[in-house]
Amino acid sequence: MIGEGVQSTNQRRHNYVQENVEVGFFTDPTVCIGCKACEVACKEWNEVPEDGFTWSGNSYDNTGHLGASTWRHVLFLEQDQQKGQQIVGSLGDGRDPFRWVFLSDVCKHCEEAGCLEACPTGSIVRTEVGSVLVQDDVCNGCGYCVVSCPFGVIDRRPEPLPDAGGAFKCTFCYDRQKSGLVPACAKVCPTESIVFGRLDDLRARASQRVQQLKQNGYDDAQLYDPLETSVRGIHAFFLLLGGPEAYGLPPKPQVPTIYLKSAWSSAIATAVAAFIAVLCAFAFL
Amino acid sequence: MCMTDEQRLDQLREQAWDKGVVDGRGVDVAGGPIPRKAGYYGKPVVKPPVWTWEIPVYFFVGGLSGMSAVIAVIGLIFQQGDVARTAMWLAAIGAILSPILLIMDLGRPSLFLNMLRVFKYQSPMSVGAWILFVFGGCAAPGLIALELHAHQTFAGGFDQFLQVIAFLLILGSAFWGMFLATYTGVLLGATAIPAWFLHRTLLPIHFGVASLGSAVALLELLGHRIVPLAALGFLTAGIQTLLWIWLEIDKHGAADRALHEKGSGWLIRAGEILLGPLALILGVANLVPLAAISFLLGALISRFGWAWAGKVCARDPEAVFASQR
Numbered sequence: 025m026i027g028e029g030v031q032s033t034n035q036r037r038h039n040y041v042q043e044n045v046e047v048g049f050f051t052d053p054t055v056c057i058g059c060k061a062c063e064v065a066c067k068e069w070n071e072v073p074e075d076g077f078t079w080s081g082n083s084y085d086n087t088g089h090l091g092a093s094t095w096r097h098v099l100f101l102e103q104d105q106q107k108g109q110q111i112v113g114s115l116g117d118g119r120d121p122f123r124w125v126f127l128s129d130v131c132k133h134c135e136e137a138g139c140l141e142a143c144p145t146g147s148i149v150r151t152e153v154g155s156v157l158v159q160d161d162v163c164n165g166c167g168y169c170v171v172s173c174p175f176g177v178i179d180r181r182p183e184p185l186p187d188a189g190g191a192f193k194c195t196f197c198y199d200r201q202k203s204g205l206v207p208a209c210a211k212v213c214p215t216e217s218i219v220f221g222r223l224d225d226l227r228a229r230a231s232q233r234v235q236q237l238k239q240n241g242y243d244d245a246q247l248y249d250p251l252e253t254s255v256r257g258i259h260a261f262f263l264l265l266g267g268p269e270a271y272g273l274p275p276k277p278q279v280p281t282i283y284l285k286s287a288w289s290s291a292i293a294t295a296v297a298a299f300i301a302v303l304c305a306f307a308f309l
Numbered sequence: 310m311c312m313t314d315e316q317r318l319d320q321l322r323e324q325a326w327d328k329g330v331v332d333g334r335g336v337d338v339a340g341g342p343i344p345r346k347a348g349y350y351g352k353p354v355v356k357p358p359v360w361t362w363e364i365p366v367y368f369f370v371g372g373l374s375g376m377s378a379v380i381a382v383i384g385l386i387f388q389q390g391d392v393a394r395t396a397m398w399l400a401a402i403g404a405i406l407s408p409i410l411l412i413m414d415l416g417r418p419s420l421f422l423n424m425l426r427v428f429k430y431q432s433p434m435s436v437g438a439w440i441l442f443v444f445g446g447c448a449a450p451g452l453i454a455l456e457l458h459a460h461q462t463f464a465g466g467f468d469q470f471l472q473v474i475a476f477l478l479i480l481g482s483a484f485w486g487m488f489l490a491t492y493t494g495v496l497l498g499a500t501a502i503p504a505w506f507l508h509r510t511l512l513p514i515h516f517g518v519a520s521l522g523s524a525v526a527l528l529e530l531l532g533h534r535i536v537p538l539a540a541l542g543f544l545t546a547g548i549q550t551l552l553w554i555w556l557e558i559d560k561h562g563a564a565d566r567a568l569h570e571k572g573s574g575w576l577i578r579a580g581e582i583l584l585g586p587l588a589l590i591l592g593v594a595n596l597v598p599l600a601a602i603s604f605l606l607g608a609l610i611s612r613f614g615w616a617w618a619g620k621v622c623a624r625d626p627e628a629v630f631a632s633q634r
């Protein structure tokens with residue numbers, strides 16, 4: 025399980041790209057210590073530019089949200105709830121419960137990806153390992169992926185940052201994976217809160233972990249992997265304590281292509297009706 | 310002025326020392342550990358659109374020119390050569406302005422040709438780019454052929470050939486034009502933004518009818534006072550009045566409040582009133598130029614309203630949660 029040390033899939037070399045094996049991330053906030061090593065490693069490896077050092081005054085989370093220049097984001101969630109069998113209150117009387125949850129958020133690499141379907145240039149593609157990749161040299165910055173991602177992940181990079189105008193998000197370190205390396209974030213995560221590996225292994229492992237936590241008194245532990253919605257599951261899934269809303273995750277994300285049928289029906293009906301209206305006006309008046 | 314983080318920290322310390330509490334943007338959690346805003350500290354769940362003013366203006370211009378082509382071809386069929394020629398000018402001018410507006414809005418305008426690199430039926434942006442391309446390819450040469458024929462530039466057989474070519478090209482531009490005027494509703498309707506996708510049936514109707522009405526209004530302003538146009542003016546203003554009522558009734562609570570409340574809500578409402586009831590009343594009072602101006606203004610304003618509402622809605626985490634409950 026977690027902390028397998030040298031046995032962990034996080035440190036092993038692999039041939040997933042060559043063997044067309046679907047891979048994923050499993051991110052577990054119960055072991056995350058909020059060190060942000062993943063954020064830093066991602067920025068360094070991918071040469072993601074600095075997008076402002078602002079102090080939010082809010083919490084230790086000064087990053088705020090995922091975006092064109094933030095591909096990993098560690099959330100610092102403060103809640104008035106108990107965490108597992110944590111002793112609560114100065115006298116242990118359960119008053120004023122408080123817990124601090126850290127979770128490293130990332131692009132979900134959706135099974136049905138809104139961004140990929142929406143992209144008119146074909147810049148966004150599905151890779152051999154099932155991840156979703158933006159080819160920067162093809163993207164012309166139309167911005168349609170930005171409004172098509174149900175998770176608010178991808179964004180267009182503003183001036184004056186390098187490579188401005190294009191859409192950016194997590195690449196799943198496709199370049200590293202091609203050479204048999206593990207994505208930078210998973211590689212550096214000191215607690216293996218981010219686990220990288222085969223998708224099927226990770227799914228099994230994640231549900232085991234939820235069981236384990238429940239046995240240990242984490243009643244609200246749950247898996248965030250919207251398999252029943254039109255997104256049909258995500259390749260970077262999360263264990264959550266409590267509901268997804270508090271993490272800024274949509275409870276029932278839908279891929280926008282499901283709206284096409286009704287919208288196009290309406291558009292075609294309107295177009296034909298307009299044509300007939302003009303025809304009648306000129307024919308009979 | 311930009312304060313350094315250290316200065317801001319000092320300022321907050323001072324304030325905390327003086328008052329015992331800290332107020333101001335971004336420090337709402339300082340008093341207690343509980344997030345008081347919806348979602349994760351009120352941060353957006355979906356990303357607001359990055360589009361700027363070019364896009365609503367494009368919706369207006371593209372829609373108007375698309376429907377002008379429809380009027381042009383039907384005008385030709387029913388021997389209304391004057392109206393048809395003016396309408397075709399509008400269509401061709403719009404066919405040139407529209408791609409310029411779209412390219413201006415791109416993050417990387419120099420790569421605009423990548424739009425035609427693939428065709429993806431599941432992407433309204435891709436389908437729209439192709440519609441616009443084919444529309445332009447019909448409308449501009451269609452106008453040239455029509456004008457050459459109208460001026461009798463060539464004699465005899467070639468002139469007749471030109472007439473046929475002009476008609477076919479204009480027919481093509483009318484076919485693609487009517488989708489140019491309506492696909493923009495699909496473009497907004499098939500996104501992750503609740504205020505837009507919840508109204509994906511209304512949007513193409515609204516945009517399509519507003520486009521037809523603005524083509525009619527502009528032709529009337531340019532001096533074409535004929536009965537068919539007047540009738541279409543009343544029809545479109547009447548439908549817009551009904552659409553306004555539909556939108557006022559079809560509310561989805563927090564999920565689409567950006568369409569009904571505050572600035573963006575009022576901008577849409579202002580647009581709808583100009584398009585619908587006001588244009589209708591002015592039309593009935595026989596104040597044709599005023600009715601036409603009211604409709605054109607409304608068509609432009611309501612497009613800006615919908616674009617703005619998308620931004621407001623995306624920034625509101627509660628809207629996304631409400632739409633998924």
Ligand code: SF4
Pocket residue numbers: 131132133134137138139140156172173174175176177178193
């Ligand atoms: S989370 Fe958003 S950006 Fe990532 S694959 Fe899914 S739709 Fe695309």
Ligand code: SF4
Pocket residue numbers: 142143144145146147148158162163164165166167168169170190191
């Ligand atoms: S901004 Fe780039 S990646 Fe996004 S949809 Fe447009 S072309 Fe595709």
